[in-house]
Amino acid sequence: MDLGLAGQVALVTGGSRGIGRAVVEELLSEGARVATGCRHPEELAGIASADDQLLTGLLDVTEPTSIDAFVGKVVSHWGRIDMLVNNAGKAYPGSFDTLTDEDWQRDIDVKLMAQVRMTRRVLQNMRDGGRIVNLSAIFGKQPNPRFFASSVNRAACTSFTKTLAKSVAARSIRVNAVSIGFVHSGQWEGRPQDFFDETVERFDVPLRRFGRSEEASHAVLFLLSEAASYLTGVILDVDGGMAAYL
Numbered sequence: 001m002d003l004g005l006a007g008q009v010a011l012v013t014g015g016s017r018g019i020g021r022a023v024v025e026e027l028l029s030e031g032a033r034v035a036t037g038c039r040h041p042e043e044l045a046g047i048a049s050a051d052d053q054l055l056t057g058l059l060d061v062t063e064p065t066s067i068d069a070f071v072g073k074v075v076s077h078w079g080r081i082d083m084l085v086n087n088a089g090k091a092y093p094g095s096f097d098t099l100t101d102e103d104w105q106r107d108i109d110v111k112l113m114a115q116v117r118m119t120r121r122v123l124q125n126m127r128d129g130g131r132i133v134n135l136s137a138i139f140g141k142q143p144n145p146r147f148f149a150s151s152v153n154r155a156a157c158t159s160f161t162k163t164l165a166k167s168v169a170a171r172s173i174r175v176n177a178v179s180i181g182f183v184h185s186g187q188w189e190g191r192p193q194d195f196f197d198e199t200v201e202r203f204d205v206p207l208r209r210f211g212r213s214e215e216a217s218h219a220v221l222f223l224l225s226e227a228a229s230y231l232t233g234v235i236l237d238v239d240g241g242m243a244a245y246l
């Protein structure tokens with residue numbers, strides 16, 4: 001199916017590995033032009049692309065000056081941004097007893113505030129009809145005390161997606177989220193098979209496995225595409241059936 005994304009300009013945060021990398025590669029294969037950045041941009045060097053289809057660079061989504069510089073670079077190169085994927089993220093697992101103030105602040109900065117700041121900056125250069133997809137976690141709707149900060153801060157991200165969707169709908173900009181259960185990605189690399197087996201048992205994942213990064217990126221591309229033209233404010237769970245809420 002042609003997703004109608006050829007020639008459009010996408011900014012994907014954190015494209016060096018995991019879900020972000022899969023989103024970047026899938027967008028490139030659809031003929032989109034893609035800008036992606038992360039804190040270790042040398043890890044973006046191996047991504048295959050056609051001439052003038054890929055722009056990479058240093059980006060720290062927790063630093064407003066870095067966001068401003070990266071978005072400025074994309075806009076001066078391609079003149080606009082049609083799609084934003086707020087993907088970069090990191091987990092600060094821990095219980096209420098173990099999480100420090102610093103952990104809480106870092107988690108808020110890399111999740112909620114990164115999405116807020118990047119979106120605010122990109123909207124200055126996004127035309128009517130643009131699309132935004134935010135990565136999130138099902139713990140934001142199904143809290144878990146082992147992932148205390150994620151549960152709290154992803155709930156805020158869910159509200160951010162839905163509130164922003166209402167706020168930019170008059171410009172025909174659609175805002176949706178892909179909410180992850182467990183997906184095999186950079187953050188789980190190096191764990192033994194026992195860890196994955198025990199995790200799917202403990203969290204009662206009906207499909208009895210972690211997802212693959214491309215299973216998450218397919219959902220992101222669907223939401224970016226014309227096939228989702230009447231969807232906004234949707235939180236789409238990619239979780240192998242793990243969420244227990246209706």
Ligand SMILES: NC(=O)c1ccc[n+]([C@@H]2O[C@H](COP(=O)([O-])OP(=O)(O)OC[C@H]3O[C@@H](n4cnc5c(N)ncnc54)[C@H](OP(=O)(O)O)[C@@H]3O)[C@@H](O)[C@H]2O)c1
Pocket residue numbers: 013014015016017018019020037038039040041043059060061062086087088089090091110135136137138180181182183184185186187188
């Ligand atoms: N995989 C899961 O099971 C799971 C579950 C729930 C939610 N999620 C969410 O899904 C998204 C993608 O996760 P993933 O598992 O694919 O992660 P990952 O494999 O660990 O990759 C994270 C990407 O984000 C970049 N990044 C991290 N901190 C950054 C920062 N401050 N500024 C810019 N880039 C940054 C990393 O590059 P650098 O380190 O070089 O910066 C990397 O490119 C995240 O938002 C995550 O919270 C994932």
